[in-house]
Amino acid sequence: MLIQFHFTYCYKNVKFYFLSLIKVNIQLFGAIIFCISWKIFHPDNLIHTRGYILIDKTINPKRLIFILVCLTTLLLAVSACSSDSDSSSSNSSSIDKFGMILVGPRDDKGWSQAHFEGGEAIENAIGAEMIVADFINPADSPNTTVAQVAADMIDQGAKLIFATSDDMKDGILEAAASHPDVSMVWSTGDSAFKDGKDYKPELENLANVMGQMEFGKYMAGCAAASESKSGNIGFLGPLINDETRRLTNAAYIGARDCWLDKGNSISDLNFEVIWIGFWFHIPGVTLDPTTVVNDFIDSGVDVVISHIDTPEALTVTDQRAAAGEDVLVVGYDYENSCDVTPEVCIGVPYFNWGPAYIDAAKRVGNNSFSADFQWIAPKLTNGVTAEDSMVGFKGGNAMSEETRKRVNRLADQLNGDIANIFAGPINFQDGSVLASEGKKPSLYDIWYTPQLLEGMTGDSGGN
Amino acid sequence: MYKIILQNSIATFLSVISVTIVLLILQVMPFEIYGNLFDGSFGSLDKISRTLLIATIMALAGFALVVTFSTGLWNIGIEGQMLFGAIGATFIARTFLAEYFFAPIIIIIFGTLFGSFLGLLSAILKTRFNVHEIFGGLGINFVASGLIVYLVIGPWKREGIASTGGTDLFPKSSWINGIGDSNFPIYPIIIAIIVFITLFILLSRTSLGLKLIATGTNKDAADKFKIDSVKHILYAFIIAGAIGGIAGAIQAASIHHKLVPNIAGGYGFLGILIALIAGRNLFTVVVISIIFASIMVGGVQLQLRLGLDSSFPYIIESVFVMSWLIIKASKIDSKLLMLLVNKETDFG
Numbered sequence: 156m157l158i159q160f161h162f163t164y165c166y167k168n169v170k171f172y173f174l175s176l177i178k179v180n181i182q183l184f185g186a187i188i189f190c191i192s193w194k195i196f197h198p199d200n201l202i203h204t205r206g207y208i209l210i211d212k213t214i215n216p217k218r219l220i221f222i223l224v225c226l227t228t229l230l231l232a233v234s235a236c237s238s239d240s241d242s243s244s245s246n247s248s249s250i251d252k253f254g255m256i257l258v259g260p261r262d263d264k265g266w267s268q269a270h271f272e273g274g275e276a277i278e279n280a281i282g283a284e285m286i287v288a289d290f291i292n293p294a295d296s297p298n299t300t301v302a303q304v305a306a307d308m309i310d311q312g313a314k315l316i317f318a319t320s321d322d323m324k325d326g327i328l329e330a331a332a333s334h335p336d337v338s339m340v341w342s343t344g345d346s347a348f349k350d351g352k353d354y355k356p357e358l359e360n361l362a363n364v365m366g367q368m369e370f371g372k373y374m375a376g377c378a379a380a381s382e383s384k385s386g387n388i389g390f391l392g393p394l395i396n397d398e399t400r401r402l403t404n405a406a407y408i409g410a411r412d413c414w415l416d417k418g419n420s421i422s423d424l425n426f427e428v429i430w431i432g433f434w435f436h437i438p439g440v441t442l443d444p445t446t447v448v449n450d451f452i453d454s455g456v457d458v459v460i461s462h463i464d465t466p467e468a469l470t471v472t473d474q475r476a477a478a479g480e481d482v483l484v485v486g487y488d489y490e491n492s493c494d495v496t497p498e499v500c501i502g503v504p505y506f507n508w509g510p511a512y513i514d515a516a517k518r519v520g521n522n523s524f525s526a527d528f529q530w531i532a533p534k535l536t537n538g539v540t541a542e543d544s545m546v547g548f549k550g551g552n553a554m555s556e557e558t559r560k561r562v563n564r565l566a567d568q569l570n571g572d573i574a575n576i577f578a579g580p581i582n583f584q585d586g587s588v589l590a591s592e593g594k595k596p597s598l599y600d601i602w603y604t605p606q607l608l609e610g611m612t613g614d615s616g617g618n
Numbered sequence: 619m620y621k622i623i624l625q626n627s628i629a630t631f632l633s634v635i636s637v638t639i640v641l642l643i644l645q646v647m648p649f650e651i652y653g654n655l656f657d658g659s660f661g662s663l664d665k666i667s668r669t670l671l672i673a674t675i676m677a678l679a680g681f682a683l684v685v686t687f688s689t690g691l692w693n694i695g696i697e698g699q700m701l702f703g704a705i706g707a708t709f710i711a712r713t714f715l716a717e718y719f720f721a722p723i724i725i726i727i728f729g730t731l732f733g734s735f736l737g738l739l740s741a742i743l744k745t746r747f748n749v750h751e752i753f754g755g756l757g758i759n760f761v762a763s764g765l766i767v768y769l770v771i772g773p774w775k776r777e778g779i780a781s782t783g784g785t786d787l788f789p790k791s792s793w794i795n796g797i798g799d800s801n802f803p804i805y806p807i808i809i810a811i812i813v814f815i816t817l818f819i820l821l822s823r824t825s826l827g828l829k830l831i832a833t834g835t836n837k838d839a840a841d842k843f844k845i846d847s848v849k850h851i852l853y854a855f856i857i858a859g860a861i862g863g864i865a866g867a868i869q870a871a872s873i874h875h876k877l878v879p880n881i882a883g884g885y886g887f888l889g890i891l892i893a894l895i896a897g898r899n900l901f902t903v904v905v906i907s908i909i910f911a912s913i914m915v916g917g918v919q920l921q922l923r924l925g926l927d928s929s930f931p932y933i934i935e936s937v938f939v940m941s942w943l944i945i946k947a948s949k950i951d952s953k954l955l956m957l958l959v960n961k962e963t964d965f966g
Contacts, residue, residue: 288921290928293784293874297883298672298914300873306664307922322783325876394781432771432782439760440767440782440879605778616780 249281249520250315254308256301257289258320259435259464264495265488266434266464266506270319270342273508280513281520286313292322294437301326302333309337315519317342317512320434321398331361338524340364340515342508343398347528350599363528364511365398366546367573369405369601370533371504372462374548374562375485376409378501379458381558382483386414386423389451389459391444391468392430395616399462401604403428405576406460407611412565421610427456428613435464445471452482458501460485469496483553493551500551501558510543530598532571538563577601582609621955626902629942629951636941637934644933646926651934654923658916663800665915671803671872672885673904673911674810678865679889680896680903681813682858686751687898688821689847689854690834694755695740697886698762699733699859703866705766706732708877711788711870712774721792725871726809726864733863734856736762741855745848759886767879774877784878794872806868813861818900820857830854862886891939895946910935 255274259267267289274285288304290296301323305316316339318327327341339361345351347363355361379388388410393399407426414424429451432441444467448459452475461468461484472484473496486492486503493500511531518524531545540547548566550559569575574597579590583606590596606615638648659669679696686693693699706728710716715724736758743754767782774785797804821827832840833847833854840847869881888910896902917931945951 286922287925288918288928293878293883294880296918296928297880297885298668298873298911299918303668304918304922307658307918311922322781325787394779394783396779396781430780432767432780437782437880439763614780616775616778 250283250516252284252286252308252312253277253315253516253519254286254288254305254313254317256291256304256308256316256318256323257287258292258322259289261287261289263435263464263489264466264492265486267319269489269506270317270508273506273512274317276509277513277516280509281516283516286311292320294433294440300329302329305330305334305339309334314338315340315516315524317515319343321396322434327361328355328358331358335360338362338515338519340512345528345602347526348602349528351528352603359526360524362515362524362526364508364515365530366506366511367530367532368402368504368506368546369573369576370535370566370569371546371548372402372405373409373412373569373576374538374566375460375487375502375504376406376411377413377562377565378409378548378550378554378558379406379460379483379485380410380412380414380424381417381561382501382553382555383414383458384481385455385457386419387425387454387456387458388427389448389454389456390426390428390613391447391451391459391461391463392428392613393434393463394432395430395614397603397605399430400607400615401601403462403611403613404604404608406462407608408576408581409565411610413561416561416565424610426611427451428607428611430614430616431463436467444468448472449475452480457481458483458485461487464488466492466495469493469500472496472499486551490547490549493549497552499553501554502548502550502562504546504548506546507544511545530602532573535566535571538566573598573601583607584609584611584615622899625951625955628954629945632945632950632954633938633941637937640933640937646924650924651920651926651930654919655913655916655934658919659912660916663802667796667801667803669908669911669915671801671806671868672915673907674803674806675865675869675873675883675885676888676892676910677810677904677907678813678861678868679885680892680907681810681817681900682861682865683889683893684896684898684900684903685817685821685830685858685861686854687893688827688830688834689851690837691744691751691851691854692755692890693737693740693855693858693862694752694890695736695758696755696858696862696889697882697884698755698759699736699862700866700869700882700886701759701762701766702736702859703729703733703863704870704877704881705762705769705866706730706863707867707870708769708774708785708788711792716789716792719791721789722794722805722871725792725794726867729863729867729870730860731863733866734860737855737857737859737862738852740859741852744855745851763879766877766881770877770879782879784874784876787876788871792871793875794868803872806872809864809868813864814900814904821898821900826850826853891935895939895942909938913938 257267257270261271262268277283278285286308291299291301291304301318308316316337319342321343324344327339328346331339337360341361341363343365344363345353346355346358346361348354390403390406392403410426411421411424415421429447431444431447436444444463448468448471451459459468459472466486468484469486472482475482476499483499483501485501488506490505492503533546534541534544574595577590577596579594580592581589583589607613641648641651658665660666682696683693707725710725710728715721740751740754740758743749744751770782770785771780776786794805796802829845830850832845833850837847866882870877874881892903892906895906913931913935920926920930921928
């Protein structure tokens with residue numbers, strides 16, 4: 156019954172004859188089982204089972220080895236099968252295979268799923284086959300490094316590798332150095348940022364892609380403040396680095412602008428950040444996001460903004476709302492993550508990696524791939540995200556019409572320039588100046604944000 | 619000797635059959651899986667190197683268990699000892715010593731010291747305060763992993779970053795590299811062989827080994843014969859901790875090249891499974907470690923080539939262990955052996 160789906164199977168030009176295998180083995184097993192049942196369970200013979208210690212002296216090892224060898228060779232009753240032709244209809248203008256290395260599971264309703272669907276978009280657009288490796292992080296896969304996975308993918312014919320987490324830095328730099336002929340994309344990294352701190356000009360095959368999520372986070376913060384009654388907003392942060400600091404700051408600026416737009420005083424806005432320590436929950440290593448969100452709500456927070464890869468914040472908020480509390484949440488990363496808990500979800504700032512990834516795949520296909528640093532701005536018209544925008548904001552069921560209009564209006568005022576988000580006067584937590592009155596910070600200063608902003612509560616990760 | 623080898627071959631064979639049955643129930647082709655596992659773990663020099671490196675670490679973890687087994691105690695603190703070994707390694711890698719060519723040696727020595735310190739702690743909890751070694755060991759694991767998280771996001775964090783993703787990479791001079799350009803883990807293997815031989819001689823050829831085993835066999839009797847059981851428990855745990863520390867230091871200096879919170883990678887707990895299978899037999903520890911390592915390393919291919927879930931290697935491993943334990947507990951293997959070989963012989 157179990158073997159009905161394949162009687163012969165071909166692996167690497169070797170054919171396994173299951174039917175004949177089973178026939179022969181059934182006879183053997185039958186004999187063995189008969190012996191066991193007869194020998195062991197026959198009352199006269201029970202004493203024999205106690206005597207097994209004496210086998211040493213009376214054993215005939217040759218006989219047993221012969222039987223074992225027979226059994227194993229039978230298991231491998233194989234023969235070469237007609238080599239089925241390599242179905243690689245090599246098309247000069249497109250790639251056959253590409254690798255996608257994910258830090259979490261491919262269906263996490265968050266960061267990794269957004270990348271996975273970006274890969275699926277390539278499959279649909281140019282027909283290339285995606286090789287996926289998920290859970291590639293030191294906690295889930297301690298014996299697997301990014302460089303090893305990349306090497307395995309290249310072995311299988313991948314012409315393009317996507318490493319999709321900032322945590323993969325060491326591994327993808329190593330992989331890019333040891334496979335200079337294979338194009339790679341390290342999403343969110345800065346190895347190709349010519350003015351950047353970690354510019355690696357020698358890695359001509361490693362590009363970077365990131366969306367200007369600052370816009371999405373600005374809208375997320377804005378929507379959160381607009382829906383908040385108490386002005387207490389909890390921000391569930393992952394780990395602390397340049398990227399998370401600048402995105403958290405953008406969320407705060409959005410919250411500030413909308414809070415003031417509602418006619419409130421800035422002193423009533425409490426924006427608290429708690430970092431769990433990694434992009435997602437690792438038991439025993441990071442803080443538990445479930446606990447953090449519960450603590451937020453216990454302390455009077457009525458809107459939680461999630462910035463981690465996975466949607467725990469949505470689930471917890473939904474539970475608390477079901478218990479009668481007036482709490483709402485903003486998701487992150489994945490366009491449809493509001494579907495997890497539609498009733499309490501104000502909206503989600505999301506990534507749409509498809510267009511950028513398809514572009515990279517096409518450029519590898521026609522040999523025009525280069526180690527670019529792309530920090531792609533969203534396509535917003537009147538504050539509404541276009542279909543093919545790299546980043547965007549999608550409203551959920553819990554977003555009121557008033558908030559929707561406010562978010563769209565304020566987002567539209569940014570004119571698509573990321574520096575407008577961080578326009579002065581704007582100070583860091585320790586009072587140092589990011590941009591003075593009427594000035595805008597440079598892209599470098601925005602990318603390498605050293606601290607959280609004045610007015611926010613939370614750790615900046617400084618020494 | 620024949621008997622043990624033959625019995626274990628039968629047990630392995632039967633375990634593989636039960637794994638096959640489980641895989642068939644899960645509607646995947648077992649031969650495809652085995653083929654990919656083998657190919658992924660022994661298909662190229664690079665893959666063999668990876669497999670042997672992981673096997674070395676698992677075997678060391680298994681050895682650490684075997685030592686305390688001989689005194690009749692569980693060394694559940696093995697994960698903590700590995701973590702401490704890695705902490706010791708990182709401690710050295712962050713000092714000026716890391717720049718010298720002999721840095722790997724100092725790293726291993728410090729890993730050993732740190733690990734044995736933690737082993738000693740377990741033993742003191744057991745002998746002085748009468749804490750059961752399983753609870754003491756678990757507690758110590760928690761302390762060690764708490765400490766490592768504190769170090770990684772606290773004093774040893776990357777500049778301007780607070781992430782549990784790990785510390786900065788060690789300087790290249792302190793990496794334990796392979797031989798020549800390849801990754802073949804010659805030094806870890808040499809270390810493991812030294813540990814193996816030392817343990818073998820210690821446990822079977824020295825009076826200390828005999829006293830350890832005497833303590834394990836019957837503590838009260840050992841005391842009557844003026845063998846200080848407390849002292850020997852301390853010895854066993856110090857030795858076990860030292861071996862665990864070596865494993866952790868290798869893990870840090872040779873695989874990750876940095877300190878990450880889960881640096882023990884669960885190999886300590888796998889070591890417990892290995893010791894469960896192997897009993898006190900050091901050689902079996904090595905064999906099982908290689909099998910497990912090939913499942914772990916080759917398991918990545920299941921995901922990459924067959925698109926299977928990344929939990930498959932763990933399913934295979936746990937089914938294997940479970941059926942092995944059932945087979946051993948019910949003595950099916952020895953009964954089968956008896957039937958196959960000497961149906962006629964009357965052992966009466």
